[in-house]
Amino acid sequence: MQVYLPIAEVSVNAFLLLGLGGLVGILSGMFGVGGGFLITPLLFFMGIPPAVAVATGANQIVASSISGLMAHLRRKTVDLRMGAVLLAGGLVGAALGVAAFNFLKQLGQVDLLVQLCYVLFLGVIGWLMLVESVIALRRARRQGVVPKRRQRGWVHALPLKVKFRSSGLYISVIPPLLVGAAVGVLAAVMGVGGGFIMVPAMIYLLGMPTKVVVGTSLFQIIFVTGFTTLLHATTNYSVDMVLAVLLIVGGVVGAQIGTRIGVKLKAEQLRILLAALVLAVCGKLALDLLLQPAELYSLAAPAGGH
Amino acid sequence: MAWRWLLLCLLIATPLRAGEEVVAGLSQARVSITTDFKGSEILVFGAVKRSAPAPADPPLHVIVTVAGPTLPVTVRKKDLRFGIWVNAEAVEVDAAPSFYAISTTAPLDEILSQTEDLRHHISIGKAIRAVDTGAGADGAAPFTEALIRIRTADGLYQIRESTVTLSEDTLFRTGIALPANLTEGDYTTRIFLTRGRAVIDAYETRIGVQKVGLERWIYNLAQVRPLIYGLLSLAIAIAAGWGASTVFRYIRG
Numbered sequence: 001m002q003v004y005l006p007i008a009e010v011s012v013n014a015f016l017l018l019g020l021g022g023l024v025g026i027l028s029g030m031f032g033v034g035g036g037f038l039i040t041p042l043l044f045f046m047g048i049p050p051a052v053a054v055a056t057g058a059n060q061i062v063a064s065s066i067s068g069l070m071a072h073l074r075r076k077t078v079d080l081r082m083g084a085v086l087l088a089g090g091l092v093g094a095a096l097g098v099a100a101f102n103f104l105k106q107l108g109q110v111d112l113l114v115q116l117c118y119v120l121f122l123g124v125i126g127w128l129m130l131v132e133s134v135i136a137l138r139r140a141r142r143q144g145v146v147p148k149r150r151q152r153g154w155v156h157a158l159p160l161k162v163k164f165r166s167s168g169l170y171i172s173v174i175p176p177l178l179v180g181a182a183v184g185v186l187a188a189v190m191g192v193g194g195g196f197i198m199v200p201a202m203i204y205l206l207g208m209p210t211k212v213v214v215g216t217s218l219f220q221i222i223f224v225t226g227f228t229t230l231l232h233a234t235t236n237y238s239v240d241m242v243l244a245v246l247l248i249v250g251g252v253v254g255a256q257i258g259t260r261i262g263v264k265l266k267a268e269q270l271r272i273l274l275a276a277l278v279l280a281v282c283g284k285l286a287l288d289l290l291l292q293p294a295e296l297y298s299l300a301a302p303a304g305g306h
Numbered sequence: 307m308a309w310r311w312l313l314l315c316l317l318i319a320t321p322l323r324a325g326e327e328v329v330a331g332l333s334q335a336r337v338s339i340t341t342d343f344k345g346s347e348i349l350v351f352g353a354v355k356r357s358a359p360a361p362a363d364p365p366l367h368v369i370v371t372v373a374g375p376t377l378p379v380t381v382r383k384k385d386l387r388f389g390i391w392v393n394a395e396a397v398e399v400d401a402a403p404s405f406y407a408i409s410t411t412a413p414l415d416e417i418l419s420q421t422e423d424l425r426h427h428i429s430i431g432k433a434i435r436a437v438d439t440g441a442g443a444d445g446a447a448p449f450t451e452a453l454i455r456i457r458t459a460d461g462l463y464q465i466r467e468s469t470v471t472l473s474e475d476t477l478f479r480t481g482i483a484l485p486a487n488l489t490e491g492d493y494t495t496r497i498f499l500t501r502g503r504a505v506i507d508a509y510e511t512r513i514g515v516q517k518v519g520l521e522r523w524i525y526n527l528a529q530v531r532p533l534i535y536g537l538l539s540l541a542i543a544i545a546a547g548w549g550a551s552t553v554f555r556y557i558r559g
Binding site for chain 1: 339340341342343344345379380381382383384385386389390391392393448449452453455456457486487488489490517520521522524525528529532533535536537538539540542543544546547548549550551552554555
């Protein structure tokens with residue numbers, strides 16, 4: 001069934017969009033990533049103009065993240081206090097990121113910067129997670145014991161300590177603020193919620209338990225992507241409501257299924273799957289940069305004009 | 307057949323004049339884009355009106371063009387720099403039609419000379435106007451070729467030679483297929499009569515392409531009240547997320 005999208009001005013298959021939304025929703029519920037790093041390239045591939053894909057993708061992530069967050073809230077696997085601290089840092093970071101993005105846009109080559117950011121961050125994070133998870137899984141299997149808690153380093157020596165009960169942590173607010181801000185900058189530059197960066201940062205830098213990480217990440221993503229949606233709607237007029245509704249219907253259902261799957265998997269297995277996914281996307285983007293494209297030329301609306 | 311009747315009226319009612327003139331009509335002067343819009347086929351038809359018997363030679367030919375709204379386009383070319391493929395050169399094309407279809411009675415270069423093409427901007431290459439010489443006048447050519455190639459692959463530029471049927475050197479008709487990915491605006495439809503590769507008469511009319519109903523409402527809201535539109539989009543997202551969560555909880559008991 002073909003549907004004409006009023007803002008994107010293209011006609012697409014409605015069931016394909018429902019399926020795409022559902023797939024990303026499953027990932028969102030399982031891993032606590034918004035799925036922006038998947039949905040945006042997939043929408044490009046379907047012929048949706050990039051500006052519309054980025055803006056509408058943000059709107060869809062709000063829906064699937066809320067759906068996922070509700071499930072996590074009921075299971076009490078959300079650290080609201082930690083989420084608030086991360087969000088505070090995130091909003092500051094996002095503002096800085098937008099400023100940096102506009103500055104680089106004036107210099108040109110912002111597309112390349114975004115692509116390189118993707119390849120670099122996805123590659124490093126994916127690889128680290130994969131190695132760590134495989135080691136943890138092997139150790140757990142061989143000795144049958146739970147791996148030791150992370151060592152207490154500089155993170156625990158900082159002032160302004162706060163008790164994060166749901167995470168079982170008593171640490172300074174400075175590291176979560178910095179993590180939030182760094183994710184905010186990257187989210188604004190790369191046009192995504194930033195879950196795929198924040199989830200590993202929470203696990204490895206802050207030492208939060210994996211089960212709490214997913215819900216807390218979703219909590220932060222909702223606000224960041226909601227803010228992004230409004231910014232795009234008011235400045236670029238590029239949010240397509242029909243496209244969003246189709247993706248959302250698929251996405252919210254997928255998120256519920258994903259959350260159930262996430263509960264059944266072990267933390268290490270969850271991490272290996274997420275690492276594999278991150279590496280796959282990274283590999284695809286890296287190949288685009290390294291291999292000669294079939295069509296060297298591309299069309300775009302001129303910069304600045306609307 | 308209403309259009310045949312219309313033609314007959316036109317033929318009878320018009321006063322005699324020297325030479326050959328084209329009179330034409332469209333099966334529809336308006337295309338409405340609705341949510342289930344799948345593209346549209348427009349019938350272009352007409353007749354040649356003449357005061358004297360038709361000359362036997364050179365033969366009469368008909369060219370029909372339909373052009374969408376013209377917009378500037380940036381064409382970028384990727385190049386290998388430091389081992390990776392990045393956008394390097396860019397050329398700004400000042401005005402390129404978002405849609406362009408040509409239908410003819412015979413191969414275009416046999417029925418139209420270069421000078422006439424240049425004067426009337428008939429072929430796709432000539433319909434794209436004034437390339438900004440950012441990469442030098444010579445360097446711009448591959449960029450316009452790429453623009454035509456990409457849009458042809460998307461079905462937005464169509465060259466359909468020998469698809470106009472001309473009967474008795476008087477009546478002609480052709481169908482123009484408008485794809486589903488249309489841009490709103492006025493689509494200029496032109497009909498040219500040629501003899502001996504020269505244009506002897508031309509006719510121009512417009513097809514209005516417009517979003518209607520829900521499509522119109524959403525588009526207007528997004529443009530006129532972007533904040534309300536943005537908030538509404540967010541509200542839909544939040545309600546859907548919340549709703550799905552609640553529904554699933556009930557399903558599980």
